[in-house]
Amino acid sequence: MSLKENMEAVREELNSEEKFFESAIRTERFVKKYQKPLIAVVVTSLLAVGGAIGYQAYTQAKIESSNAAFNLLLANPADTKAEQTLKNDNPDLYDVWKLSRGISQNDVSILEGLKNSKSFGVADIASYEAAAIKGDVQSLDQYTKKQGALYKDMALLELAVNALEKGDVKTANEKLSLISAESPLNQVSGALAHYGVK
Structure with missing residues (x-):
C-alpha cells in the first residue's frame, strides 16, 4: 500500500468516527431536550401494563371464587356464605342458580324475583316458568306476545x-x-x- 492510500483510509476512518460522534451528540441533545416527556411515556406504559396485569389477576380471582361458591351451593343450597359470595362475585351466575332453584322447587316467589334480571334469558325463562307454575293463562298469553x-x-x-x-x-x-x-x-x-x- 502506498502512503496516499494509507492517508485515504485514515481520512475515511476519521470521517466515519466524526459522523458517529455527531449522531451521538444529536441523540444526547434530543434526549436532554425531551427527557421529561420520554420518562412520562415510559412510566405511563409501565403503569398501563401493570394495571392490565392487575385487572386480569383480579378478574381471574373473582371467577375462581364464584366457581368455588357455585360448587358449594350445588352441594349445599342452604350455604348462605357461598350464596353471598356468588351474588357479589358473579351476579349473572347467581341469577342462573336462583332460576334453577326456583324451577326445581316450583317456587313462584323466586321466579317472580328474577323477572327483572339483567342476565341473558333469565328474566324471560323466569316469566314463563312463573306463569306456567301458577297456571296463569293471562300471563302466558302476554308472554307469547313478547318479542x-x-x-x-x-x-x-x-x-x-x-x-x-x-x-x-x-x-x-x-x-x-x-x-x-x-x-x-x-x-x-x-x-x-x-x-x-x-
Whole structure:
C-alpha cells in the first residue's frame, strides 16, 4: 500500500468516527431536550401494563371464587356464605342458580324475583316458568306476545291445552296455528290439533 492510500483510509476512518460522534451528540441533545416527556411515556406504559396485569389477576380471582361458591351451593343450597359470595362475585351466575332453584322447587316467589334480571334469558325463562307454575293463562298469553320470547311455542302449547280442557276448540286451534313449522314442538302441536281438536 502506498502512503496516499494509507492517508485515504485514515481520512475515511476519521470521517466515519466524526459522523458517529455527531449522531451521538444529536441523540444526547434530543434526549436532554425531551427527557421529561420520554420518562412520562415510559412510566405511563409501565403503569398501563401493570394495571392490565392487575385487572386480569383480579378478574381471574373473582371467577375462581364464584366457581368455588357455585360448587358449594350445588352441594349445599342452604350455604348462605357461598350464596353471598356468588351474588357479589358473579351476579349473572347467581341469577342462573336462583332460576334453577326456583324451577326445581316450583317456587313462584323466586321466579317472580328474577323477572327483572339483567342476565341473558333469565328474566324471560323466569316469566314463563312463573306463569306456567301458577297456571296463569293471562300471563302466558302476554308472554307469547313478547318479542324474542324463548319459550313462546311452549306457552302457546300450554294455552292450547288449557283451552281444550275448557272445551274451547276454536281458541286451541288459534294457539296451535301460531306455532311455527320450524319449531321442535310443531309435531306435538300437529298431533294435538289432529287428535285433540278435530
